[in-house]
Amino acid sequence: MLSMIVLTVAGVLALFLGFTKTKSLILPVAMLGVLASAAAYYFYQSLWGEWLLGMMGTFGSPSVFVGLLLACTFVILPFLNVYKLRGGGELGDFTGIILFSVIGGMMMVSHQDLMILFLGIEILSIAMYILAGADRRVIQSNEAAIKYFIMGAFASAIFLFGVGLYYVSTGSFKIFDVKIIAPELYSISILVLFAGLAFKLALAPFHFWAPDVYQGAPTIFTAVMATLVKIAGFGALFQLFRYHAGFVSEWIYWMMILLALLSMLIGNIMAFSQTSVKRLLSYSGIVQAGFILIGFLHTRIENTWMVAYYLVAYVLASLASFFVIYFVENKKGSDDIGEFKGLYYQNPVLAVVFTIALVSFGGVPLTAGFMAKLFVLNHAAGFGSPALVLVSLVLAVASMYYYFKLINQFYTSDESGVKSWDISWGYKGMLIVLSVLTLFLGLYPYGIYPWIS
Amino acid sequence: MIDKIFYVLSALTIISATLVIISRHPIRSILFLVLTFFLVSAHYVLLNAQFLALVNIVVYAGAIMVLFLFVVMFLNLNEEMVEVKSYLPWFAAVISGGSLMLIVTSALEKAVLTSPQLVSNYNIGLVENLGSVLYREYLLPMELSAVLFFIAMAGVMLLGRKERISE
Amino acid sequence: MENQIPEIFNAIPHTHYVLLSTILFVVGLIGVMIRKNVIIVFMCIEIMLNAVNLMLTSTSAYYSHAGGQIMVFFTMAVAAAEVAVGLAIIVMIYKNLHSTNIDVFQRLKG
Amino acid sequence: MNSEFLIHLILWAPLVGFAINGIFGSSFSGKTAGFIACLGPLTGFVSTVLLWSGFDQTIQINYYRWFGTPDSFSVDFSVMVDQLTLLMLFIVTGVGTLIHLYSVGYMEHDKGFVRFMSYLNLFIFSMLLLVMGSNLVMLFAGWEGVGLCSFLLIGFWYKNPDYNKAARKAFVMNRIGDLGFMLGIFLLGLEFRTLDIPTLLSSMEHIESGDPKIILITILLFIGVTGKSAQIPLFTWLPDAMAGPTPVSALIHAATMVTAGIYLVARMSGLFNLAPFTLDVIAWVGLATAFVAATIALRQNDIKKVLAYSTVSQLGFMAVALGCAAYSTAIFHVMTHAFFKALLFLGAGSVIHGLHGEQDISKMGGLRNAMKSTHLVFLIGTLAIAGVPPLAGFFSKDEILAAAFSHSIWYFVILALTAVLTAWYMFRLYFATFHGSYRGSKETEAGIHESGLVMLAPLFVLAFLSVVGGFAGMPETISSKHLVSDFLKPVVADHAHSVSHSFEYILWGVTLVLLVLIVWLTNKMYSVNSAEVFRSGSGWVGRILEGKYYLDEIYETLISGPLRSTGTWFKNVMDPGVIDQAVKLPGLVFRNAGVALRPLQSGIISWYMISIVLGLLAMIYLFLF
Known part of the structure; x- marks a missing residue:
């Protein structure tokens, strides 16, 4: 929780610094924020339990994937500097959006509740739709944004349908201690959830958006999509199936x-x-x-x-x-x-x-x-x-x-x-x-x- | 009595949703969508979820649809768009949609959903109940959804701003 | 309303609500696939979200589990954010291409 | 000196050279860079000599545990030196040093000189990894490393698009071989839960000969060998790879890299002995390769192409030796071949250097006067490869023939015929280049010059080795001590071969008579003043051979039209053209499939969304109903 708060604060700071004259501070602040967030995550983990209310877990795979996300962000941030060329207001926006999207990623990889997973996916995805369209006068970038957005929203709706079926068949959003009421519906829901995540991960046959969007998006943000989204998506999938491996069959x-x-x-x-x-x-x-x-x-x-x-x-x-x-x-x-x-x-x-x-x-x-x-x-x-x-x-x-x-x-x-x-x-x-x-x-x-x- | 209300309401909802997707005119689609939202809200009332019924009307029918309407007017799209006549997508869409429905139906048939011991409190949909659950059990997603709005805000500002390039 | 059982729970089985939401969802799904105007496609996605909302709310009521309705609350929040960003993207692209026809966006392919 | 220290030195010195030249090379003068580059393999060679002088038993060094999986399977980053490795080390570092030295002279005017030298160093390092690796993953790492360096070095002069194509062809063919090798390693690992070579070989004792699993594994490994050691069907890349600079052809495509496959089989001899079927396959593939390549070499006019096909043919000889389970004989031939083939290539390089890039022998001739030293060493090389006693090639080839004879008369007949052909094309090359009169233009004749001492010195050393190298393995008819096979005995599981003394004497007699005949004939035919004899048109046999069995032409026709391709493919099933074909087939399939699938990626959002839903439905139908 503390690490997410730190990231949010850093993101908000970046947004505001974007409006002021001190634009050279944006990236140092953001990078410090990422470091502080990592420190908060790994040194104050014991404080987490009471805050997370069982909705997010830090034990096991999440801590690995969160580390990966933060490290990856830390490497990406300095390269945003190339956008200083275009009047620095955007630099603040980009930095803020990326930091916020990392929070979404953290939610995805450590979710123990589909509500958190859904929110995390949306935070990350909406950030990516925006970044794909960051070059507003370039038609390729526009097209990438609209394609990613329409298909992403569609996939989110399908994912949400999966969440709904899951809720109907188990009576809860928790992904552990599952009491299955309707086994067939439960299987369908897991499959639909999987398909929703497979879309975000660009696995065939849900991959069609990826080449178009990767090609059209500004290259730096293509790098973000290819890395942050994949880490978060696979982390989320891991968390989901780690708990469900026992329930779903062959x-x-x-x-x-x-x-x-x-x-x-x-x-x-x-x-x-x-x-x-x-x-x-x-x-x-x-x-x-x-x-x-x-x-x-x-x-x-x-x-x-x-x-x-x-x-x-x-x-x-x-x-x-x-x-x-x-x-x-x-x-x-x-x-x-x-x-x-x-x-x-x-x-x-x-x-x-x-x-x-x-x-x-x-x-x-x-x-x-x-x-x-x-x-x-x-x-x-x-x-x-x-x-x-x-x-x-x-x-x-x-x-x-x-x-x-x-x-x-x-x-x-x-x-x-x-x-x-x-x-x-x-x-x-x-x-x-x-x-x-x-x-x-x-x-x-x-x-x-x-x-x- | 109530079952008749349910069926009529359901039929109306489906018809109105269908009209949304088959209306040629965007404005008409939007109006039917608003109607659909109202009908869904009526379902919420039936289910004793008054708070959601209200929020649904305020947020969806009020805010979101006004935004849609505004954009349609703003972009001057209030005339019919020439859509290419091709029956292939219709065909594919109806068949795949139908099979999805059949799949869920057949899974539902085998399921025995409501077990009596689960039904204990019928007032969960009231605002005092929801509020306390929201701020006690679901505080974390509640707070994290703030991040979502931060992103949306920053994003809209970014996308709406005029692009300046100073080399 | 002191915890009295509303008629609906006795009159209508839960599965009917699930079925109704599925039908609504499928209507939205079909709309997404066949319409060409991006704004309408987007509206169809909203129908899909609403269908799931109905499913969640009814299930929440039948199971007396508040979580479902809280989830609907968040879904609405997500929908609002999505609409804001989505319409901004559509306006942006309209400025460049003067069209909202989905078939115009075909530069990236292959 | 401590032998472990020496091993560290051997392995890491070339890498250090590569790093220094790679990072700081741009600020060095050519001389400094050349000196640093030569230092790497030279250090290795000196250390190898020192190591050999005090060598008594296998030394294994574990650097660290490389990786492992939870199910107690682990691989160390470790090297080992035993007798086989030591012999290979001599070849790699020794010949490597000479070729480095030669390159300093050959490449000094090239603007990419420093880059070239650093690649050579990297190659030596990879090769050392290959021969010193104590487990198959290490070996594979070196195997891939030499492939990568070869890829970089073939395409070193990239200005010509042909070279680019050659580099890619070599690459694709090697990958097909590597795939077999990888699968073989994977299966070995699954079967025995270890990839450490000594452990692996010691666990072979409990396995019955002819176990189908072992046969499968060895066949897969042999597919890797066919790729790297240019056996049928994956041999056509090697002649094309001659596009690279000549020292590269000498070092990589004659002396060391292509023998990696032979080394692998010798190294795993305990495994291959358990699969007699695979050994037969190896022998027959080797026979076919030796014969086909030798016939193609008969009519080539490019000096380097002749040597390249000759290399393929000699590799076929080695494979036959392996197939007869005469592993130490194969390694012996690797050694002698490294000497004389490096010599021939470098001599050819010297000729090309002297003629300012001319490679066509029909435009050479009479060079013996202008390039006396080169002529001398080239003659020695020719005599050695042709098998004139008592030069190096004579002993090793004689031994392979003997092994083949004791195995099957057919092996012997084909191989002997090939040996005759070898002598024929080599003397043809020699006479055409150095005798007769000069057939090129007058302007170029004036520019002919002998190479400098930096290039000649390695040639003399190699010539010396080509003369005396064979004495390391004299047949028992002459001497009871066979240095090579005695040395390798502890690590290589040879089958015993013996042929009667009288047979040996007859063989030698016939060899000598034939050689004299061939020298006389070729001298008459090719020591000529006009280029007429090198033109095509001398009967259909000649044309086919000259056209390299039309492999490339068949390939061209296939590419030209995807529609026609299927028809031609069937037409040529019984033709050697199928080889190149089959190699290109995966690429062709992928490309055509890509073209076929491209419309799916139409850019239309509606269609994408339909496909998402269809995918979802398909998954539900497949897995839930």
């Missing part, structure tokens, strides 16, 4: 396998012939989401680390790649794959960082992505689905093709005569840290094991 296992396979397949197929890099990465995000879902087979509290590890690997690579895309797009005005030609000669840091991120997505050994896939597939093999392992391995290998097609571009020398350009050391440093972490976690996965289990 079908949920097959449903997860089906959705995971479908996501990996469709994401891969569609990514093959993309020319927009943002779009390509959004499809690759669908593939990665499918992999993460494999970690949910037989969800137990002991599985937290596996899902969290995959998310860490995914988030590191996603942030790095979307930020690199931002800089290239900002320089050349487009995110077409051709604009990345000769990137190495123009800006070696960006090229190398992007290469490491893509290699990690593809699951090459010695990167975090490889370890993450290995853990997840080992888990699947342990539960006796060798076919799933086989297919996902084949698809993981197939995905290398388009990643490497992109990497190939960076090192091709480019005749267009674009001069080499530079970005400031602060951003460079952040990007390098992301890459180093990717490599470090691939070499030494236990580096974060104590934090995520």
Whole structure:
């Protein structure tokens, strides 16, 4: 509770600082707020019980996912600085909205009551609708916002229908100590709730919005969508199925396998012939989401680390790649794959960082992505689905093709005569840290094991 | 008696909702939507949920629909939109909607929902009751919904503002 | 009204209310899928929310569990916030494209 | 010195070199960068020598526990050095050092010199990881690492789109192999709950020979081998990979990386011995590869292409040795092959360097006067690979032939024929390049020059090794001590092979006679003054061989029209064209599926929402009813 209050205060401060002349204070305040919030979360957890009234839990997986959310926000915030260029009023708004949306994310990952989950989803989603439309004069951004909004509101309504059915069939919104009154209705409600969350996570066949929105939204906010929303969504799913694994029967296992396979397949197929890099990465995000879902087979509290590890690997690579895309797009005005030609000669840091991120997505050994896939597939093999392992391995290998097609571009020398350009050391440093972490976690996965289990 | 009221009310609600989606004219759709909200509020009254009935009318029929109406007028959309005549979406929509309904119905058929021991207090829908529950048991979501409005506020300000670019 | 049983609970089974809400929900769902005007689509989503509200309220009454009605309260709050943001987005896009037809938004695809 | 320290030094020195050059390279002069880059493998080589001098038993070093899963399955980040590793270390660091040195001369004028040297260092590091890794995940990490470096180095001169395509082709083919390897590792891990190689091999004792699971695993591993070691059907990438700079061709695509597959099988020999079926498969694939590649090499005119196909063919020889369970023989051939093939490639590089980039042998000729040193070393290399006694290639090839003979007469016949072809195309290459008269234009003739000492020194060392390298494994007819197989005995589970002495003598006699005949014939045919003989049109056999069995053309026709593709595919099922085809097939399927699915992503919101509802309904129907 305290950590959420701290975040709210920081968000409100950011909003107000946006109106004053002291705009350079916004980001420091916000980042301090995130740090203070993390401190409040981890050091005053014992105070929580009386405040949360059993509606939110901090034990187990929530604390891991909240940590991830806050860390991810901390990395994203400095990059908002690029919006200083456009008259700083917006900087305050963006910062405030992102901080508020993190509260939504925290509610999602630690919910023990569908009311909190629903509110959390809405807080996060509404923030994302706004951010998708942040470039108000760019038609792509407008379109992304309206698409995300209409479909998101629709998916929320469906999710709410699931909540209603859940309430009818159990007489409560609590997700533990469930007394099932109508088993069939209960199964349907769980499925509908799952579908609602699957929409937010862009799992096939609920993924259609993702490529359009990711492509249209301003790139920095695409990074936010690809990371914060995924962390929060998977955290929420984990919390939901952690409590419900005992109640719902075998079908949920097959449903997860089906959705995971479908996501990996469709994401891969569609990514093959993309020319927009943002779009390509959004499809690759669908593939990665499918992999993460494999970690949910037989969800137990002991599985937290596996899902969290995959998310860490995914988030590191996603942030790095979307930020690199931002800089290239900002320089050349487009995110077409051709604009990345000769990137190495123009800006070696960006090229190398992007290469490491893509290699990690593809699951090459010695990167975090490889370890993450290995853990997840080992888990699947342990539960006796060798076919799933086989297919996902084949698809993981197939995905290398388009990643490497992109990497190939960076090192091709480019005749267009674009001069080499530079970005400031602060951003460079952040990007390098992301890459180093990717490599470090691939070499030494236990580096974060104590934090995520 | 009351069962007849229920059925008539239900029929009216469904018809009015259907009219919302088939009216060609946006203003007409909005008016039917307001009617639907009133009818739903009537259901709330039947269920002894007076507070919600009132809130429903004030918030939905009052605030939200006025906003809709305002936008429609503001954007000058109060004329029919030429919608492409294609029966495929109609077909898909009606079939999928119908099957969803059938699924829920068949699940409901097997269910025995109300068990008598659950029905103990019929006045929960009254404002004094709801208020105390809201501020005792559901304080946390209540407070957190403030964040929701913060976001909505900031977002509307952001989206409505004129864009300035100073390089 | 001293805790006397309103007639409705004896006359109408709970399932009828659930069914009514489902029908309303499905009507909204169909509307979402077939209409082209974004504002109308949005209104259909409101119908869906209202249908669920009805389901929650009736269930809350039949189970004498206040939570359902509190949830309706929050749903309304969410709907209000959604409407505010949604209409702002629609106005913004109308300024650029001069249309609210859903089929106009087809730049991003493939 | 402490041997553990030496192992640290061997493994990490190239990485340090890579890091220094990678990070600070832009501020170094070419000489400094070259010096730093050479220092890495040189340190490794010196340490290897020191390590070998005091070597008595297998050393395993656990750096830390890499990762593990809750069900008590864990993998360490650990390296080990045993006899097999030591031998490979000699090859990798020794040949690596020479090629680094050579590159300093060869690449000094290239603007990407520092980047090139740092990639080479990274490659050496990956290769060391591969040969030193004490578990299969480490090995796989190195395996992928060398693949990545090869990808980067092939495409080093990216200005030409062909190179780009070659890099991608190499990449795709290797990935298919890797997939098999990955699955094999995964199954091994599931079956034995460990991936530590010594533990794995010691747990093989309780397994019956011919267990279907083992056969499946070994076949999967062998698929990995076909990718990396360029066996049929995944061999076509290697000749295309010659687009990279010549030192890369020498180091990666001849001496070290492509032998990784052979190393893997030798390393897991205990496992492969349990699967006689797989061994047969390996032998036949090796035979086919050796023969097909040798025939293609007969008619190639690009000097590097000839050497590339020759490499593929020699890898086929090694695979046959593996298939006959003569693992140490295969490793012996890896060693001698590393010497003479690196020598030949670097010699070819020297020729190309001297001719300012000319690679077509029909435009060479008579270079023996202008490039005396290169001519000498190239001749030595040719004699070595052709199997002239007592050079290195003679002994190792003789041993493989003997192993094949003791296994099956058919193996022997095909292999012997291939050996004849090998001599033929090598002498053709030699005579065409260095004899006759110069067939290029007059302007270029004036510019022909001998390479500098930095490039020649490694050539002389390699030439020396090509001459004496074979004595490490003399057949028992001559000497009772076979240094290589005696050294490897503790770690490699060979099957015993023996052939009668009289057979050996006959074999040698026939070899010598044939060689003399071939030298005489090729000299007559290719020591010519006009390029006429290199033109196509000499009968249909020649045309097919020259067209590399038309693999690439078949591929081209297929790409041109998706409609036609299916028809052509069926037409060519019995054709080697199916190979390239099948490799491209997954890509083609994915691409076409992508095109087919694209309309679904129509951008129309209504349709998206319908699909959400349909998805939901489908899930309900599938799982709840």
